[in-house]
Amino acid sequence: MSSHRLEIKDLTVAYNRVPAVHHVSMEMQCGHCVALLGPNGAGKTTFFKALVGLLPLESGSVSFHGHSIRGTSSELVYLPQRSHQDSDFPITVQGVVELGRYLKLGLWKHFSEHDAAVVDEVMQTLQISDLADRQISALSGGQQQRAFLGRALAQEAHVFLLDEPFTGLDKGAQENLRETLRKITARGNLVIASHHDLKTVPDLFDQVILLNGELIAYGETKEVFTEENIQRTYQTEVFSGVPHHQHRHHHES
Numbered sequence: 001m002s003s004h005r006l007e008i009k010d011l012t013v014a015y016n017r018v019p020a021v022h023h024v025s026m027e028m029q030c031g032h033c034v035a036l037l038g039p040n041g042a043g044k045t046t047f048f049k050a051l052v053g054l055l056p057l058e059s060g061s062v063s064f065h066g067h068s069i070r071g072t073s074s075e076l077v078y079l080p081q082r083s084h085q086d087s088d089f090p091i092t093v094q095g096v097v098e099l100g101r102y103l104k105l106g107l108w109k110h111f112s113e114h115d116a117a118v119v120d121e122v123m124q125t126l127q128i129s130d131l132a133d134r135q136i137s138a139l140s141g142g143q144q145q146r147a148f149l150g151r152a153l154a155q156e157a158h159v160f161l162l163d164e165p166f167t168g169l170d171k172g173a174q175e176n177l178r179e180t181l182r183k184i185t186a187r188g189n190l191v192i193a194s195h196h197d198l199k200t201v202p203d204l205f206d207q208v209i210l211l212n213g214e215l216i217a218y219g220e221t222k223e224v225f226t227e228e229n230i231q232r233t234y235q236t237e238v239f240s241g242v243p244h245h246q247h248r249h250h251h252e253s
Helices: 044-051 093-105 113-125 141-154 171-186 198-204 227-234 244-252
Strands: 005-015 018-029 033-037 059-064 067-069 076-079 159-162 190-194 207-212 214-220
Touching (some): 005 044, 018 044, 018 059, 018 190, 018 207, 033 044, 033 171, 033 198, 044 076, 044 190, 076 141, 093 113, 113 141, 171 190, 171 198, 207 227
Parallel strands (some): 018 214, 033 190, 033 207, 076 159, 159 190
Antiparallel strands (some): 005 018, 005 059, 059 067, 207 214
């Protein structure tokens, strides 16, 4: 697994020559669920879009498995907030997951029994087999999330970039999504999710990126998710922030 890492070197992204994200460097190993934290305007969505080639780099490079990534790559998948995903398109859950398989196959390859087995295994893993024939538009927010994650798994993506996946989910749906993301990372994938509810970070993520234009800190949650780093990131006392019982909890885990 030593080569299964995402390497970001001196990443800078600018709008009209004004840097939105500047000089970000880090190495991330697969098998982790990582929170991307920062205030509004910190560059979190810009960071994601740059990684998947939706925005040009002012400077720097992105590589995975030791190979440079330029532009789009099937290795990295970006799932925007659900409000930006087309959940009204008339397609079933199974159709959504199969779409990921077709993206993997390309235009000219036949959908085989093996591909059908991959789709079936993904749907069982994410516990959406019973939703196979349901229209995506008829699902709850949490169920839609699992369907779109299934599409990415069927595509055999390795790095999942999720924009605020827990927003708008009730407690039960959040718990289901947490278990889903743990299954994905247990398969050897890397999940990076932007997140705004600081209280839940230690329960959901084993690593943390703190970003505000530049990289403030990155590492194990119990080591870098500290009051000092949160204040440096959000530049406010409002979050001074991690309640003491919460602070003890993530040191115990």
